Amino acid sequence: MNIISRNITGVIMILIGLTLILITFLVNFVSSFPLLFFGIPLLIIGFFIFFNKNEDKIELISERRIKKNG
DSSP states (O other): OOOHHHHHHHHHHHHHHHHHHHHHHOOOOOTTTTTHHHHHHHHHHHHHHOOOOOOGOOOOOOOOOOOOOO
């Protein structure tokens, strides 16, 4: 995932997570409590995607030569 798509995805997930958490506290807390089960993980995953800089690093492949029998 490149930088632009990672930032867009992270921001969208953070906004959706915050919206679900705010809805939980603005509406009757007991009836909308299940929204926290979706809002908190979305918020955490959104922050992880937004601040993950190690994803774009490419690791070198070490070559191993296999001997052919016969």
